[in-house]
Amino acid sequence: MQSLTELAPLAAFLVAYWVAGIYVATAVLMVGMVLLLGVDWLRLRRLPPLHLVSALLVLLLGGATLILRDTRFLKWKPTVFLWLVAASAIASTWIGKATLAQRLLEPLFARSASLPREAWRRLNWLWAGFYLLLGCLNLVVADFASERTWVLFKVFGLTAAFLVFAMAQGAWLAVRTEALGAGAS
Numbered sequence: 649m650q651s652l653t654e655l656a657p658l659a660a661f662l663v664a665y666w667v668a669g670i671y672v673a674t675a676v677l678m679v680g681m682v683l684l685l686g687v688d689w690l691r692l693r694r695l696p697p698l699h700l701v702s703a704l705l706v707l708l709l710g711g712a713t714l715i716l717r718d719t720r721f722l723k724w725k726p727t728v729f730l731w732l733v734a735a736s737a738i739a740s741t742w743i744g745k746a747t748l749a750q751r752l753l754e755p756l757f758a759r760s761a762s763l764p765r766e767a768w769r770r771l772n773w774l775w776a777g778f779y780l781l782l783g784c785l786n787l788v789v790a791d792f793a794s795e796r797t798w799v800l801f802k803v804f805g806l807t808a809a810f811l812v813f814a815m816a817q818g819a820w821l822a823v824r825t826e827a828l829g830a831g832a833s
Contacts, residue, residue: 654699655807657681657706662803670795671714674722678710698733705729723790723798726806727783734779737772747772753821763824771817778813782806 657680665673681703688695705725712721733748740748750768789801 653684653687657684658803658807662799665799670719670722670799671717673799674710674713674719677722678706681706701732702729719795720790723786726786726802727790730779730783730786734776734783737776737779741769741772749775753817763821767824771820774817782809 657677660680661673661677664676681699684699685695685703688699705728709721709725709728713719737748740746740751744751746754747768749772750763753771754762754768786801786806789805790798793801
C-alpha cells in the first residue's frame with residue numbers, strides 16, 4: 649500500500665504528460681507531492697524526510713519550470729535529489745553512530761541479525777555510488793535525449809533502477825544476515 653501511494657504522484661505525472669504536456673504534468677506532480685505529504689501526515693503523524701525533501705524540490709524546481717517555461721529545472725530535480733541522498737550517505741559515514749543505509753534498513757531486520765559496522769559502511773558506500781551514478785545518468789538523458797525520452801526514463805528507468813538496486817541489496821543483506829543467524833546457532 650505504501651509503495652503504491654509513493655508512486656501515485658509519478659503515475660499522475662505520466663498520465664498528465666500524455667494528455668496535456670509537460671507543463672500540466674509538472675503542476676500535477678506538484679499537487680501530487682503535496683497530497684503525498686498529506687497522506688504521510690495522516691498515516692504516520694510525521695513527514696518522512698525523503699518525501700519532504702523530494703516534495704520541496706518538486707515545488708521549487710517545478711515552480712521555476714512553470715514560471716520560466718523552462719523544463720530544465722524539472723529535469724534537474726531527480727539529479728539534485730539523488731545527489732543530496734548520496735551526499736547524506738557519504739556524510740553519515742563520519743557523522744552519527746550509524747550510516748544512512750543502516751538507519752533506514754536495520755529496522756527491517758531482527759536484532760539478532762544485526763550486521764557488523766563494516767558491512768553497513770560498505771552498503772552505505774554502494775548507496776552513495778548508486779545515487780551519484782543515477783544523478784549523472786539523469787543529467788545525460790535530460791540534456792541529450794528528447795523530452796519524451798526523459799519522461800519515460802524518469803518514470804520507468806529510474807523506477808526500474810531503484811527496484812533492481814533494492815532487490816540486489818536485499819539479496820546481499822539476506823545472505824549476510826542468514827550467515828549471522830547460522831553462526832549464532
